[in-house]
Amino acid sequence: MTVVERREIALVDLLDRLLAGGVVVTGDITLRIADVDLVRIDLNALISSVNAQVPSPWES
């Protein structure tokens, strides 16, 4: 078999990392500094709304 033939990364693999991984800079001191105005939003709502349409295989 061939390893690392991954030119087109699957979107789910990408979102596992980009939406569930990575440093979250929110809810810390930067939010309390008035002129910074951090715009980053919480993506949990998105993830759960996507998942709600297709229930987990574990729950059936």
Added chain:
Amino acid sequence: MTRLRYVYAVCRPFDAALQAQLTGVAGDPPRMLNHRGLVAVVSHVPEGDFAEAPLRQHLEDLDWLTGTARAHQGVIDALTAVTTPLPLRLGTVFRDDSGVRVMMEAREEAFRRTLDRLAGRVEWGVKVYAENEPSEPSEPVEQPADRPASGRDYLRRRRMQTRAHENMWEQAEEFAGRLHATLSDYAEDARLHAPQNSALSGTSGQNVLNAAYLVPRGHSEEFVEVVDRTKDDVPGMRVELTGPWAAYSFVEEVENVGDTGERT
């Protein structure tokens, strides 16, 4: 129009040039924002798309999300080729450069610690799928010959199907557990992601393991070989490898009691 700052990653200064054709999020090539010996990699993005309300709206749009996620990953990938980036979560946006600088100052020590911990490491993703049994039709097609003759007949058939299904799960979980233990031995660290939904991933089989492993770059070849060797062990199981990724799944700091800098 006002341009906001989209931040991909924080890293240490590096000399190598990023690939010239690199287009970031919103088509804006990534720029380096140096501050106190660290570098934030940022794009200038339109407020009309990246302020809180429009961003929230865009993220509901799978096409927009896909394009943005791929652009984000493209920049992180390019950074991974020349340094060890500390990736930020998708959609981290600041009003202006000074907002980015304030964030960097507030998190300076944690950034440095994490960059030290991750230096020279990459992440590999390993997924295990249990292929659906060929005997189980995906849609219940009722054929006359297939129809149970009686209620008892039906129940017996159901029991057999259930048992076959349970066996498959048992086997899948055992295989996944064994593979995870083996790979964890080779890796410095491991994280389990939630199993992927096959409707979202569009792949066949049920995802029983979705794990990430932190591996020193120099040991990557060995790690890939281990995955390669294990993957044909059990029929009906499919192993998929992705990577090398930036260490997305390992950026969180495990809190050190007393913060002595010691880590076990």
